[in-house]
Structures are given as structure tokens and as C-alpha cells.
Amino acid sequence: MVGLVLVSHSPEIASGTAELVRQMAGEVEVRPVGGDAEGSFGTDPDRIKNAIEEMGSDEVLVFMDLGSAVLSAETVLEMLGEELRERVHLVDAPFVEGAFAAGVTASAGADARECMEAARQARTEPKLH
């Protein structure tokens, strides 16, 4: 099964997005990591690393909101053990829409590649027809 780690500058955005994904993809493991080490806006590499290491899923997709969340996630990826690193993928997709699409796809039993593709498509999916 594929699981999601959601890294946002805001604790509320991370946990709110996790709730939204769980609502539609109940079985899927989703861990929100929001805010910096001091509890204010920012990102916290230590907690991102812990969240990834604690995931029980075979493969882990990491979603990031703004610039430094990406830098933090990339730095954490470099710090992970090799075996785990191969199972962790940073996803280049919109945070809410991408995590939602990946979560729903994962709940249908899709693999990491299919979930990442669904997340990437969320970027170009028109909202107004």
C-alpha cells in the first residue's frame, strides 16, 4: 500500500488536508507534518524524517507546499537510509489537489507510480469547464 506524508508550512493546512484525504481514502495512511520546530509557520526536517520513518506503508509519497518545504524534504531524503530512501518519493504536484488525487488512487490499490501520475495530473485538471 502507498502512504502519504503531507508537509506544509502551516500545521492547520497539513492536518486539514490529511483529514480531507482520509475522508475519501480511509484505508490510506496519511501523516501531516506542519509548522517548524518552534510551532510557528515553517517546516521541520526532524519531524518530516520521523514521520517518514514511522510510516507502515510499503511506499511513501511526500507532498510539499511552498519552497522551503521542498528544500527540507529533499534534505531529509538525503539523510535517510538507502533501503528506505528507495521507497520514498517526493511528488511534484499541487498540495491539496495532488494529495487528494494520490490518496484516492492509493485507496483503490494502485502503486506509487500510478498515484504520483494522478497527483501530477491534478496540476492541469481544469476547475471551470
Add this chain to the structure above:
Amino acid sequence: MSSADSVIEIVRAMAAAMEEHRQELTRLDSEIGDGDHGTNMHRGFQAALERLEGMDTSTPSDVLKAVSMALISKVGGAAGPLYGTAFLRASSALSGKEEPDASDAVEAMEAALAGIKQRGKAEVGDKTMVDALEPAVAAARKEAASSGDVGRVLRAAADAAAEGAESTIPLVARRGRASYLGERAAGHKDPGATSTHLLLDAAARALGA
């Protein structure tokens, strides 16, 4: 840089510089960023000092690695992963070297620059710390070719970094929060390039240069 103790002295000087210039960095960052660079760098280097106090005998590489972990954990923002990666790469470059010489110091700085460029995907002219560090590394390399003194190499790097930081003033930012500001970022000195200069200057001073 004759031993781990010299590197610890350098880190102490860097921490003192971040304390002394905390407000200046924060002021620069409030003009084009989110106004926390001074506070964040100060917090990160205080954490680095705490980590070093708890360490026993170590090598220059170990010291730089401890600083890296503290900065990654405590600085926050983009600067944490960027400086953390820089110190981590410098640590790897000095691995197994008990008494780094001038050319080792240059290699460590080159590794730090490569790490920052890879992590931040920035080049010279993007209004980032790369604008200070890349000319600093070039100057260090040149100085090391004629001098074996680590202090002089760091002084050459620091002076080039000062110029590099000044050169960011007219630039439009292409990375980070300031990149959303377009032309409005021009006319302000980049806080990351400024802290890079201050760190190298502190390092040179710690070695009496």
C-alpha cells in the same frame, strides 16, 4: 585550521557574528523575505554550540557534521536545509583529515557551494547566498595556489563574499519568497548572501586573518 579545536573556534566566531548581526539580517529579510533570517540563524548557531559542548574528542569533519545537524534541525525556513547541506558536504570533504591544509579548506568550500547550488537550484545572479559563496570559493582557490595559510584563504573568501553580497542589491530575485516580488526586490541586499559573507568573515577572524 590545525585541528578540530580550530574548527570549533571558527563555529564560535560564526555564532557570535550571528548574534551581533541578528537585527541587521532580520531587517534585510523583512524588506524582501519573511523577516526571520537573523533570528533563525542565531537560533541555529546557538544549537550548534550546544551540540558541540556535548561532544568528546572529534575531528574537523565531526565538528562540521554536528553543526550541520543543528542547523537543519533548528534554523527553519530555506536557510536551514541550505546551510545544513553546505556544512554536511564540507564535513564529508574533510572526512579522514585530522589537520586540513589550505587546499583541503578550498575543497570543503567547493563541496559546500556545490551542495547549496544543488539544493537551492540557484546560480550566480539569482540574488541568493550563491552570489556571495561562488566568488568566495573562486577567491579562496586563487589564494590557496600561492599561500598555504588557511586563515589567508578564508580572508580572501570573506572579502570576495562581501563584494558578492553587495552585488545582489540591484538584482531581481529568482528564488525564494523574494522571487514573487519581481522588480520590487531590486534595491535590497540579499539576506542570505549577507549571512554567507558574515560567516566567512567570522571564520577568517577566528584564524586571526
